[in-house]
Amino acid sequence: MIDLHCHILPGLDDGATDMTVSLQMARQAVEQGINCIIATPHIRSKSYNVTKSMVKESVQALNEELLSQNIPLKIFPGHEIRVTSAFEDEFSAGEYCYLDEEGKYLLVEFSSTFVPETAEQLIYNLTCDDVIPVIAHPERNAIFHSNPDLLCTLVEAGALTQITAGSLSGKFGKQVQKFSYQLVKNNLAHVIASDAHNTSGRGFFMREAYEKIGKTFGEHTKRSFEDNAQLVFSGSSIKKRQPMPITRRIFPNMF
Numbered sequence: 001m002i003d004l005h006c007h008i009l010p011g012l013d014d015g016a017t018d019m020t021v022s023l024q025m026a027r028q029a030v031e032q033g034i035n036c037i038i039a040t041p042h043i044r045s046k047s048y049n050v051t052k053s054m055v056k057e058s059v060q061a062l063n064e065e066l067l068s069q070n071i072p073l074k075i076f077p078g079h080e081i082r083v084t085s086a087f088e089d090e091f092s093a094g095e096y097c098y099l100d101e102e103g104k105y106l107l108v109e110f111s112s113t114f115v116p117e118t119a120e121q122l123i124y125n126l127t128c129d130d131v132i133p134v135i136a137h138p139e140r141n142a143i144f145h146s147n148p149d150l151l152c153t154l155v156e157a158g159a160l161t162q163i164t165a166g167s168l169s170g171k172f173g174k175q176v177q178k179f180s181y182q183l184v185k186n187n188l189a190h191v192i193a194s195d196a197h198n199t200s201g202r203g204f205f206m207r208e209a210y211e212k213i214g215k216t217f218g219e220h221t222k223r224s225f226e227d228n229a230q231l232v233f234s235g236s237s238i239k240k241r242q243p244m245p246i247t248r249r250i251f252p253n254m255f
Contacts, residue, residue: 102235
């Protein structure tokens with residue numbers, strides 16, 4: 001299993017505080033069936049700005065420690081990129097780590113209270129450069145809750161979305177869980193990742209999330225999410241289903 005969004009690197013952001021916690025997270029990931037993690041510390045967030053060189057250095061150190069501890073897990077460099085006015089200049093300067101070694105997918109994050117009017121144009125510009133933005137955890141974004149048509153517009157413009165495993169599992173509350181299922185039902189969700197920060201409240205929950213997807217939407221949908229994670233990791237194209245606007249906010253009798 002591949003986890004495309006995780007804050008496992010020690011001491012860089014609000015994820016693992018030190019190497020001990022990183023190793024605890026690694027063991028929990030393996031228990032979940034994960035064998036590959038893209039480490040995605042924050043860059044350009046309000047509190048953290050982890051550079052590309054910092055990510056690569058930390059990934060190397062953690063992989064060496066995992067090897068010495070005989071933990072069967074491999075870490076790869078990535079970023080969770082907060083979209084700011086500096087995004088396009090920094091992108092052009094090559095300051096971001098991709099989710100794949102081919103340089104096709106970028107994990108981007110919008111403020112939970114503000115999505116710029118230029119977001120659709122930004123996504124279009126990236127796709128013109130053969131880069132696909134993957135929007136992190138839209139199910140936990142207040143803007144998309146109040147205006148799900150905006151998310152649909154961004155997906156139609158070329159973006160993918162990443163749903164957090166804990167959201168599907170109910171770890172962020174019923175409202176977020178229901179919205180997550182709406183995104184899946186309306187073809188507005190494309191990959192599942194943990195966004196894990198620790199081993200307790202912000203753990204992995206990947207196995208549980210995939211089980212819930214299989215139970216609710218069928219094994220075909222579950223396999224589609226698993227396949228999409230592999231395709232993103234390898235820099236290959238995924239097949240997107242036509243996104244549908246959300247016209248009903250509640251799923252009766254689902255929970």
